[in-house]
Amino acid sequence: MSRATNIFFMGKGGVGKSTSAALHSLFLAGKGYRVILVSLDPAHNQCDIFERRFSDKPCKVTSNLFVIEVDQERWIKTYLKDVQQQINKAYAYLTAFNLESHFKVIKHSPGLEEYAVLLAYKHIRNVYADFDFLVFDMPPTALSLKFFSLPSLSLIWLDHLLNLRREIIKKRDLITKIKLIKKEYERDKLLNKINEQQQDYQYLKKGFETMDMTRIHLVLNPDKLAHAESVRILDRLVELDIKVSRIICNKLQAGLSCAKIKKFEEIPQINFPASLIPLIGINALRQFLKENSNAATKQL
Ligand SMILES: Nc1ncnc2c1ncn2[C@@H]1O[C@H](COP(=O)(O)OP(=O)(O)O)[C@@H](O)[C@H]1O
Numbered sequence: 393m394s395r396a397t398n399i400f401f402m403g404k405g406g407v408g409k410s411t412s413a414a415l416h417s418l419f420l421a422g423k424g425y426r427v428i429l430v431s432l433d434p435a436h437n438q439c440d441i442f443e444r445r446f447s448d449k450p451c452k453v454t455s456n457l458f459v460i461e462v463d464q465e466r467w468i469k470t471y472l473k474d475v476q477q478q479i480n481k482a483y484a485y486l487t488a489f490n491l492e493s494h495f496k497v498i499k500h501s502p503g504l505e506e507y508a509v510l511l512a513y514k515h516i517r518n519v520y521a522d523f524d525f526l527v528f529d530m531p532p533t534a535l536s537l538k539f540f541s542l543p544s545l546s547l548i549w550l551d552h553l554l555n556l557r558r559e560i561i562k563k564r565d566l567i568t569k570i571k572l573i574k575k576e577y578e579r580d581k582l583l584n585k586i587n588e589q590q591q592d593y594q595y596l597k598k599g600f601e602t603m604d605m606t607r608i609h610l611v612l613n614p615d616k617l618a619h620a621e622s623v624r625i626l627d628r629l630v631e632l633d634i635k636v637s638r639i640i641c642n643k644l645q646a647g648l649s650c651a652k653i654k655k656f657e658e659i660p661q662i663n664f665p666a667s668l669i670p671l672i673g674i675n676a677l678r679q680f681l682k683e684n685s686n687a688a689t690k691q692l
């Protein structure tokens with residue numbers, strides 16, 4: 393089982409999620425922790441921040457820091473292939489659905505993106521289980537919230553599916569009165585699959601809810617729209633029993649501060665100033681961390 397701590401950077405577009413994720417990853421790596429910085433945003437920014445090319449394989453940036461840019465398209469394909477395989481296995485008597493010929497259309501189906509992101513997340517947790525921190529640079533708010541909602545939502549669906557399946561089995565047994573061995577087997581297989589998926593989603597849900605395993609760093613700027621979106625993110629996360637562990641007030645300038653928000657009062661707030669130099673390249677990031685070492689440390 394993975395012992396890595398997740399740190400998710402969320403917030404409105406442009407507030408500095410990618411930059412803050414890069415800074416925090418560098419900071420943790422500098423403290424001797426082994427860190428993977430994962431861009432889950434399909435419009436990847438880490439390549440521009442580190443001025444390097446990245447891919448879905450970890451690329452070493454410093455001795456303890458690796459960067460991955462998740463290829464969402466590839467995960468959508470993996471997810472659809474997996475679904476096809478399961479359909480073929482469960483309903484062997486049906487003609488196989490030809491996924492390849494429909495792929496161009498179904499890869500744009502609603503809901504696929506969050507499944508792809510969740511699959512990528514599960515894969516990364518499994519494969520890089522021995523790292524100390526997995527830092528996630530998150531996609532835009534709507535997709536990020538769907539990602540966090542997915543385990544709870546799937547559990548509701550699976551519960552319905554389980555009841556439905558039980559009803560079907562009861563009625564079928566009533567009608568046929570004969571229990572065919574092959575059908576018995578198939579029925580168990582489907583029920584087992586649903587149970588397996590329930591366990592899987594329950595584990596993911598628990599992982600998001602447990603602060604030892606998951607930290608959310610909510611980034612905002614001293615402006616009204618960023619505040620408003622942060623409040624909405626917090627409200628949705630509260631509904632999902634997910635706690636925000638830090639508020640990062642970024643790009644502060646003289647005379648501009650983040651408004652005091654009642655809902656944020658209990659959450660430690662960290663202030664980062666607007667940098668005078670562009671935060672591009674590892675040297676600029678290190679320089680910024682050095683100048684703001686107090687704030688950087690408070691994120692731990
Ligand atoms: N503390 C800061 N000071 C100055 N510029 C910043 C700071 N944080 C981020 N930026 C800049 O703001 C822009 C948006 O940041 P980015 O990290 O890409 O935001 P997001 O990932 O939330 O969309 C970038 O040009 C970035 O260099």
Ligand SMILES: [Mg+2]
Pocket residue numbers: 409410411433437529
């Ligand atoms: Mg970004």
